[in-house]
Amino acid sequence: MKPGALERRAGRTLVYALLVVVTLWLVGPFIWLFVTSISYQRNLLARPLALVPPEVTLDNYRMVLGMVRFHAEGQAAKILPSMLNSLVVATAVTVVNLTVGTTAGYAYARFRVPMKTFSLFALLFTRMLPTVVLIPAYFLLFKALGLQNTLTGLVLAYCSFTLPFTIWIMKAYFETIPADLDKSALVDGCNRLQAYYRVVLPVSGPGLVAAGAFTFMLCWNEFIVAQILNTKLGTTTLPPVIAGMNAQINIDYSVIASSGFLSALPAVLLVLCFQKYLVQGLTTGSVKG
Amino acid sequence: MQPITRRSFLRTTSLLGTSAVLADGFFGEARADKPINLAGWVFKPDTVKDYVDLYNQKLGGQVKYEAIPWAQYHPTMETRAFGGEIFDVMYCAHNFRERWYANGLIRPLDDLPGIAELKKKMNPQNLESLKAKDGKLAGVPYFTSLFILIYNEPMLQGAGIKAPAKSWDELVEHSLKLKKDKVSDYPFLPNWNVSPSGTMPQFMTDAFSEGANVFDARNKVIVDQEPGVARAMERWQKVWKAELVNPEVLTKTSSTDTHRLFWTGRYAYHTNHSYYLKTIAGEPENSKLAPKKAKMTMYPGTGQTYMWTDSYTINAKTKTLDDAWKLVRFLGGNLTGDWHVQRQWCLISGLDNPYPEMYEHPEIIASYDRWVDLKLLRRQYEKGKVIAAYKEPWYSEYDVKAVPIVHNIIRGGVTVPQGLKELVKLQKSLE
Amino acid sequence: MISLVVVFPLVYSLWMSFADVNLLRTTGPALELFGLSIPLFRYVGAQNYVRLLADPLYWDSFWRTAYFVGAFVLETAVVGLGMALVLQERFLGRPLMRSLLLIPWSLSRIVVGLLWIGLLDVEFGALNGLLYRAGLIDSYISFLKSGFSALNVLVSVYMWNQAPFATLLLLAGMQSIPTEVYMAAEVDGAGYWQRLRYVTLPALRGILFLVLVVSTVNGFLMLDLIYILTMGGPGNETTTISWLGFQTAFQFFKFGPGTAILYTLTVLCLLLTVVYHKVVFRKLDAEQI
Incomplete structure (x- = not known):
């Protein structure tokens, strides 16, 4: 027990009361999204509002998944293919980050990189750069390269803002691993690369998982870049399609909610699965600078 | 929507029309069209899909249809055009037509076979609307629309108001009373949504109803010199300040979503496009005011309201002009000999039609009569007022950027004269 | 790369x-x-820049952005710290709470926006429903009615999404405070607030600074929530610089003026990076000694 804790009984009650508030604040809205997604719109409009839905239905999900015809089925039909696109893009970017990004992070952690201070600064700046300023350039450049409306284009664009994060996190993580470990491997006759792959990487699991999960989550959730660069039918990712659901006219909120909940589920589950490593990796990366 | 009636109807009528065409041997040769891309904004996309399917099955078409959200439709189409995509046939709203035409995104249609005949059949006002600034035809009609005033009869009667408002003063008075008596939180529902079919058409409508002009003969914005516009805006400020209007209207992104509010039966008066009369009156599963005839009344003041014509256009870069034109005639003309698509919109949605002969058809008259007073609607149509300003290349940008200024006037963020001056300044800055 | x-x-x-x-x-x-x-x-x-700096709309957006960022940073710091202090207490299910922290943070902003529409909408919003049930209001409130209220809604919704991350960082920081320091404070007779003020907060200075910088940058860049919730309206009253730049560039494809607006934002971020960099590296140097 932390000696900083409140000890008297009144204090304990207060702590639990505050915990309830915090819990409601954190998960209440998300749970309500789920509740609306299994409700009928007419019950959401009722006054007074019933907090426990009087009727439960999967109709909204049936609509979103294309099992029932309705007027916005055209938009709904984009959800599953775009989910696949999201998966492909997020996975590809994650793989690039875990190979290129971690190696660069290792280099920063162990070697005297030329202009280290400057390049670290540049890295930091890239991390803080408004991605939106790059979009007009991507728009024209990708057009010239034939990368517009391709998943490759999105992967490239996403690397621009995920790599700095990964390098930063991994640099900090590698710094927590004693350099003696590499040295002993070198003594055993490994070269630098072998030492990195055989000795350092295997003990960097938590860092890798954190960087990977984090990258995946960023890509899964990215909206603006995909919205502008990949407009052609079948080339875009999930967030623009969900935003498109919201922009449908004459559509019930309950249907939008079910599409939103469905789209959020993978990232939420991923983050919850890896939460231990994620917290550890991210805090190491950020706190250590 | 009543899916059963709609679909069964679609099947019978369209087959009749199609067989007539086939008998003519018009498209008798067993040639399938080349693939065509059709893009439209979202308005009853299931209806569109039905007749596109029909076209593909019965008329040898290979049309791929994509529906794009309304509020972002035109910028999205531009983005995609820059990205190198070619949509052979595109919907285009009145306010973007000149921008697309002048910049070579869409082509003139005057050289295409059969166009002269279509032009003759069109109401001259609508035909004029579809021409580009250089006088060439830039599109064929999707529908025409105008603003109307609709009211909630049960609410008014319940509150002891015997007849709907005949003047703006009366409308405001009724609304104040309904608010005071707690009959309605927000009795008045003007179409102030942010999309191109909302605030600005409503702005022009209310200006016209006050007998004012918005543009002069040279298409310059002159709202700062028109007392009628100022009167309309002062009224808007007044109803806003008295909280007679649901403030959420300002953030709605389509006229459809705005009129959905009226379904709830919580509002007394609503101004919107004429084609929402039918959903309000005829969709009992959605609208609390259905099923019975929609109650509209002549627009107050001069009764004049803004009327415009939205269109089907052909991409200037299309590689399949013949097939694109065939599709456009199916959609906006009379390919099948029974005005199939044009009639569909009259029957299913009650969209107003720019071809007057449509209203001579007993079936269409009967259909309208089920849910609206067609004579009254046609009288209101006679009062429709068109403008030529949207044939200026700056118009689309003006039309979009004016919305926040008008919203600011509504909410009292600027005085009326100041706000109107800003509109004039905005137009000047875009020339 | x-x-x-x-x-x-x-x-x-x-x-x-x-x-x-x-x-x-x-x-x-x-x-x-x-x-x-x-x-x-x-x-x-420099024509684009000259016009920009003469445009009242730009300056309106500029000051609005300043307010947005200020309010967002403040709320994030206060709520983030508040949640950290509650979660720091000893209670059953503490690891679970840490997982719950990640939920708001792992949602795409499109879903965050949708979810808050479900809570705040004037026709079916659950928050309205709750207040109405409790008899606190007799008609539903329109939270997005006036521009100022809409702007504050954006701030709070974004804070809901971002504050949990601040909490994670602060919790990590709190755990690294040696228990002995608290013991000593307690022996000296320091109460809860005194320990917070004289022990906890000073130890968290570095992390708090980090939270401030990161949330400042995030505040400047926020775009997707505006897209889904207000589109910059009503009027222009939720138009921030990033939204103005985005709209200018992609509503009418005026990339010149659009990139000019976004570049002014980039310069601001560059300045922030300089500040952050200085502090972080000073800290790093101190650690190395």
């Missing part, structure tokens, strides 16, 4: 901010590079 996907587009965007870029009519010279033709457009000098 990073230079390819970041530096070149960044330079190209900078160039566009000095050019007359109207995509409807592409004219002007092109840069031939590796067989690609990249349009250069017509150079117009």
Whole structure:
């Protein structure tokens, strides 16, 4: 027990009361999204509002998944293919980050990189750069390269803002691993690369998982870049399609909610699965600078 | 929507029309069209899909249809055009037509076979609307629309108001009373949504109803010199300040979503496009005011309201002009000999039609009569007022950027004269 | 790699901010590079910037952005710290709570927006429903009614999404405070608030600073929530600089003025990076000693 804790009984009650508030604040809205997604719109409009839905239905999900015809089925039909696109893009970017990004992070952690201070600064700046300023350039450049409306284009664009994060996190993580470990491997006759792959990487699991999960989550959730660069039918990712659901006219909120909940589920589950490593990796990366 | 009636109807009528065409041997040769891309904004996309399917099955078409959200439709189409995509046939709203035409995104249609005949059949006002600034035809009609005033009869009667408002003063008075008596939180529902079919058409409508002009003969914005516009805006400020209007209207992104509010039966008066009369009156599963005839009344003041014509256009870069034109005639003309698509919109949605002969058809008259007073609607149509300003290349940008200024006037963020001056300044800055 | 996907587009965007870029009519010279033709457009000098700085709309957005960022940073710090202090207490299910922290943070902002529409909507919002049930209001409130209220809604919703991350960082920081320090404080008779003020907060100074910088940058860049919740309205009253730049660039494809607006934002971020960099590296140096 932390000696900083409140000890008297009144204090304990207060702590639990505050915990309830915090819990409601954190998960209440998300749970309500789920509740609306299994409700009928007419019950959401009722006054007074019933907090426990009087009727439960999967109709909204049936609509979103294309099992029932309705007027916005055209938009709904984009959800599953775009989910696949999201998966492909997020996975590809994650793989690039875990190979290129971690190696660069290792280099920063162990070697005297030329202009280290400057390049670290540049890295930091890239991390803080408004991605939106790059979009007009991507728009024209990708057009010239034939990368517009391709998943490759999105992967490239996403690397621009995920790599700095990964390098930063991994640099900090590698710094927590004693350099003696590499040295002993070198003594055993490994070269630098072998030492990195055989000795350092295997003990960097938590860092890798954190960087990977984090990258995946960023890509899964990215909206603006995909919205502008990949407009052609079948080339875009999930967030623009969900935003498109919201922009449908004459559509019930309950249907939008079910599409939103469905789209959020993978990232939420991923983050919850890896939460231990994620917290550890991210805090190491950020706190250590 | 009543899916059963709609679909069964679609099947019978369209087959009749199609067989007539086939008998003519018009498209008798067993040639399938080349693939065509059709893009439209979202308005009853299931209806569109039905007749596109029909076209593909019965008329040898290979049309791929994509529906794009309304509020972002035109910028999205531009983005995609820059990205190198070619949509052979595109919907285009009145306010973007000149921008697309002048910049070579869409082509003139005057050289295409059969166009002269279509032009003759069109109401001259609508035909004029579809021409580009250089006088060439830039599109064929999707529908025409105008603003109307609709009211909630049960609410008014319940509150002891015997007849709907005949003047703006009366409308405001009724609304104040309904608010005071707690009959309605927000009795008045003007179409102030942010999309191109909302605030600005409503702005022009209310200006016209006050007998004012918005543009002069040279298409310059002159709202700062028109007392009628100022009167309309002062009224808007007044109803806003008295909280007679649901403030959420300002953030709605389509006229459809705005009129959905009226379904709830919580509002007394609503101004919107004429084609929402039918959903309000005829969709009992959605609208609390259905099923019975929609109650509209002549627009107050001069009764004049803004009327415009939205269109089907052909991409200037299309590689399949013949097939694109065939599709456009199916959609906006009379390919099948029974005005199939044009009639569909009259029957299913009650969209107003720019071809007057449509209203001579007993079936269409009967259909309208089920849910609206067609004579009254046609009288209101006679009062429709068109403008030529949207044939200026700056118009689309003006039309979009004016919305926040008008919203600011509504909410009292600027005085009326100041706000109107800003509109004039905005137009000047875009020339 | 990073230079390819970041530096070149960044330079190209900078160039566009000095050019007359109207995509409807592409004219002007092109840069031939590796067989690609990249349009250069017509150079117009600082014209885009001059017009921008003379445009009252830009300055309105500028001050609005300042308010937005200020309010967002403050709320994030206060709520983030508040949640950290509650979660720091000893209670059953503490690891579970840490997982719950990640939920708001792992949602895409599109879903965050949708979810809050479900809570705040004037027709079916659950918060309205709750207040109505409790008899606190007799008609549903329109939270997005006035521009100022809408702006504050945006701040709070974004804070809901971002504050949990601040909490994670602060919790990590609290755990690294040695227990002995608290023991000593308690022996000295320090109460809860005194320990918070004299022990906890000073120890968290570095992390709090980090939270402030990161949330400042995030505040400047926020775009997707505006897209889904207000589209910059009502009027222009939730139009921030990033939204203005985004709209200018992509509503009418005026990339010149659009990139100019976004570049002013980029410069601000660069300045913040300098500050952050200085502090972080001073800290690093201190650690190395």
